[in-house]
Amino acid sequence: MTTNLLDFDLAGLTAFCEGLGEKRFRATQLFRWIHQRGAADFDQMTDLAKSLREKLKGKAHVTALPVITEHVSSDGTVKWLFDVGDGNAVESVFIPEDDRGTLCVSSQAGCAVGCRFCSTGHQGFSRNLTTGEIMAQLWFAEHALRKRLGREERIISNVVMMGMGEPLQNYTALVPALRTMLDDHGYGLSRRRVTVSTSGVVPMMDRLAQDCAVALAVSLHAPNDPLRNGLVPLNKKYPLDELMQSCRRYLEFAPRDFITFEYCMLDGVNDQPEHAQQLIALVREYAGNGGAWCKFNLIPFNPFPASGLLRSPANRVTEFAKMLLDAGIVTTVRKTRGDDIDAACGQLAGDVKDRTKAAERMAKNRVIPLAQV
Numbered sequence: 001m002t003t004n005l006l007d008f009d010l011a012g013l014t015a016f017c018e019g020l021g022e023k024r025f026r027a028t029q030l031f032r033w034i035h036q037r038g039a040a041d042f043d044q045m046t047d048l049a050k051s052l053r054e055k056l057k058g059k060a061h062v063t064a065l066p067v068i069t070e071h072v073s074s075d076g077t078v079k080w081l082f083d084v085g086d087g088n089a090v091e092s093v094f095i096p097e098d099d100r101g102t103l104c105v106s107s108q109a110g111c112a113v114g115c116r117f118c119s120t121g122h123q124g125f126s127r128n129l130t131t132g133e134i135m136a137q138l139w140f141a142e143h144a145l146r147k148r149l150g151r152e153e154r155i156i157s158n159v160v161m162m163g164m165g166e167p168l169q170n171y172t173a174l175v176p177a178l179r180t181m182l183d184d185h186g187y188g189l190s191r192r193r194v195t196v197s198t199s200g201v202v203p204m205m206d207r208l209a210q211d212c213a214v215a216l217a218v219s220l221h222a223p224n225d226p227l228r229n230g231l232v233p234l235n236k237k238y239p240l241d242e243l244m245q246s247c248r249r250y251l252e253f254a255p256r257d258f259i260t261f262e263y264c265m266l267d268g269v270n271d272q273p274e275h276a277q278q279l280i281a282l283v284r285e286y287a288g289n290g291g292a293w294c295k296f297n298l299i300p301f302n303p304f305p306a307s308g309l310l311r312s313p314a315n316r317v318t319e320f321a322k323m324l325l326d327a328g329i330v331t332t333v334r335k336t337r338g339d340d341i342d343a344a345c346g347q348l349a350g351d352v353k354d355r356t357k358a359a360e361r362m363a364k365n366r367v368i369p370l371a372q373v
């Protein structure tokens with residue numbers, strides 16, 4: 001079996017090339033051909049010695065994931081469903097904006113965290129993606145879009161690890177992928193433009209701060225432990241106090257001077273004025289001597305039947321945002337993109353051969369909105 005070179009960051013590819021008896025700089029050349037120029041055919045890599053190209057053909061390949069479907073939204077958002085084998089498929093979404101192009105990347109086939117408001121969580125968990133499968137999403141999207149748009153310069157300027165899966169529960173595969181995104185010989189993305197979104201895997205947040213401190217977004221969704229336990233089950237293991245302290249520690253290494261808190265607005269569940277007040281108190285409690293240290297991104301929920309939850313009315317979202325803003329907390333309301341192709345936040349579902357019986361368990365433990373009590 002030959003090795004997929006998308007599995008390596010530059011250090012890994014260097015070790016691989018040295019194992020073939022090649023000099024280190026050859027790995028850099030190869031890395032640039034793959035990631036900067038989108039080459040998969042070794043014969044295209046004309047500045048590599050013919051002998052190396054022949055060696056590579058016998059031992060390695062550069063292979064994207066098979067595309068099952070591609071949908072393009074009326075707003076330009078593109079969603080791909082990639083086959084990762086054994087009946088599993090993962091999704092990636094490209095979101096074009098005037099000043100940036102963002103790719104939302106999946107890290108797992110399914111997710112074991114089981115957040116109540118998340119389509120992926122309801123599907124359960126099958127397996128972690130490899131580094132190559134994570135990178136294949138970016139590699140394919142970047143070079144397919146360049147060809148389609150007839151452009152030579154970079155299209156994807158931002159990556160958010162917010163697709164299917166909890167990236168920090170797939171840490172070993174995640175970190176080399178992040179390093180490839182940041183590497184000047186790879187995609188050369190700034191650390192500020194690569195975001196890992198986590199539901200709060202505290203020990204891994206601390207490790208990420210040391211190993212590859214990119215921007216951090218935390219799926220908060222509730223201002224107190226009892227409510228968060230019901231919405232984000234991982235909170236029972238790493239409750240709010242531990243999570244907030246870890247966020248504060250991360251800030252010392254983060255490329256930005258704030259942590260983003262994602263907050264999905266659920267009708268009658270977490271969108272009341274008292275929830276906003278509790279959030280304000282929480283932010284102040286962990287502010288230390290500093291002032292602003294976080295910002296909030298309020299996300300209009302994208303309802304799906306199995307969740308039993310509804311989207312908060314627009315005026316309630318506005319009032320909630322105003323309370324936070326009036327307290328001096330930077331708050332934005334996320335625009336919904338790709339709604340017509342189910343590519344909006346929390347809607348990524350792919351196909352998951354669940355090994356965890358998550359759907360059954362979640363149906364038993366539904367969160368009941370106040371409005372239905």
Ligand code: SF4
Binds near residue numbers: 113118119
């Ligand atoms: S929100 Fe994220 S961590 Fe929670 S179930 Fe969905 S993919 Fe997993």
